[in-house]
Amino acid sequence: MIDFWRSSVGKKNIVAVTGAILIGYLILHMLGNLNSAFGPGAQEPRVDWYAHWLRDFGEPLLPHGFVVWAVRVILLGAIVTHITGIVQLTKRNKAARPANFPARRIGRSVESIAMLGTGALLLAFIVFHILQFTTLSIHVTPVEHGEVYANLYWVFQKWFFLAIYLVALILLGSHLRHGIWSAFQTLGLDSPSRNAKLRHGATALTVVLVVGFAAVPVLFFTDVLDPPHTTALLTSLSGAFS
Numbered sequence: 590m591i592d593f594w595r596s597s598v599g600k601k602n603i604v605a606v607t608g609a610i611l612i613g614y615l616i617l618h619m620l621g622n623l624n625s626a627f628g629p630g631a632q633e634p635r636v637d638w639y640a641h642w643l644r645d646f647g648e649p650l651l652p653h654g655f656v657v658w659a660v661r662v663i664l665l666g667a668i669v670t671h672i673t674g675i676v677q678l679t680k681r682n683k684a685a686r687p688a689n690f691p692a693r694r695i696g697r698s699v700e701s702i703a704m705l706g707t708g709a710l711l712l713a714f715i716v717f718h719i720l721q722f723t724t725l726s727i728h729v730t731p732v733e734h735g736e737v738y739a740n741l742y743w744v745f746q747k748w749f750f751l752a753i754y755l756v757a758l759i760l761l762g763s764h765l766r767h768g769i770w771s772a773f774q775t776l777g778l779d780s781p782s783r784n785a786k787l788r789h790g791a792t793a794l795t796v797v798l799v800v801g802f803a804a805v806p807v808l809f810f811t812d813v814l815d816p817p818h819t820t821a822l823l824t825s826l827s828g829a830f831s
C-alpha cells in the first residue's frame with residue numbers, strides 16, 4: 590500500500606477514490622437537506638427529525654452519535670488524503686517540467702490550476718460552513734442546537750449568506766464536473782466509445798448536486814418555506830419587540 594501511494598499512478602488512484610467517497614457524502618448530504626422542503630411541520634420539522642434520527646441510529650447497540658462521528662472521521666480522512674495526494678502530484682509535475690516552461694502553454698495545466706483554485710476555495714467554504722451550522726459559531730441570526738430547520742430558515746433570510754452559498758455551489762460545480770471526468774480517466778473507465786456518455790454523466794451528476802443543494806437556500810430566501818415554530822423564532826420575536 591505504501592509503494593502504491595508513493596507511485597504517481599497510485600496517488601492518482603487514491604485521489605480518485607477519495608474524491609468518490611466525498612461525492613458519496615455530498616449525495617447523502619443533499620438528500621438529507623431536501624427534507625427541509627417539507628417545511629416546519631405540525632410538531633417537528635422533518636429535517637430536524639432526520640438529524641435526530643442520524644444521531645440515534647443504532648442505539649442501544651451503538652453509542653449515541655456513533656454514525657455521525659464515524660462519517661466525520663471517514664470524511665476527514667478522505668479530505669486530508671485527497672488534498673495531500675493532489676499537493677504531492679502537483680509538486681512532482683512541477684519538478685518534472687523543464688525550467689521556465691510556462692504552465693499555460695498546455696490546456697491541461699490551466700484546468701489543473703483551476704482545480705487547485707476551486708479546491709482551495711471549497712476547503713475555506715467547508716470550514717466556514719461547519720462553523721456556521723455544526724458548531725453554530727458564526728451567526729448573525731438566532732440559532733439553537735438541534736433545530737436544523739430554524740437555523741437554516743434564519744441564515745437564509747440574509748441575502749449575503751444566500752450569495753455565499755450560491756457562489757460556493759458554482760465553485761463546487763466547476764470542481765466536480767472536471768474532477769469526476771478526471772477520476773473516470775484515472776480509474777481507466779474511459780474509452781473512445783464511452784467518453785461522450787461519461788462526460789454527460791459527469792455533467793448530469795454535477796447539475797443534480799448543484800441544483801439539489803441550491804434549492805434549500807433559495808426556497809428559504811424566497812419564503813416558499815414557512816418560518817419555524819421554535820424557540821429560535823421566539824428569541825427573534827422577543828429581540829424585535831425589546
Ligand code: HEM
Pocket residue numbers: 618622640657661664711715718719722723737741754761802803805806
Ligand atoms: C446550500 C447547501 C447546503 C446546506 C443548506 C447545508 C446544510 C448543512 C447543515 C444544516 C449542516 C449541519 C447538520 C447537523 O447539524 O445535523 C451541515 C453540515 C455539513 N455540511 Fe452542509 N450544507 C450545504 C452544502 C454543503 C456542501 C456543498 C458541502 C461540502 C462541500 C457541505 C459539507 C458539510 C459538512 C462537512 C458538514 C459537517 C457534518 C457534521 O457535522 O457531521 N455542505 N450542512
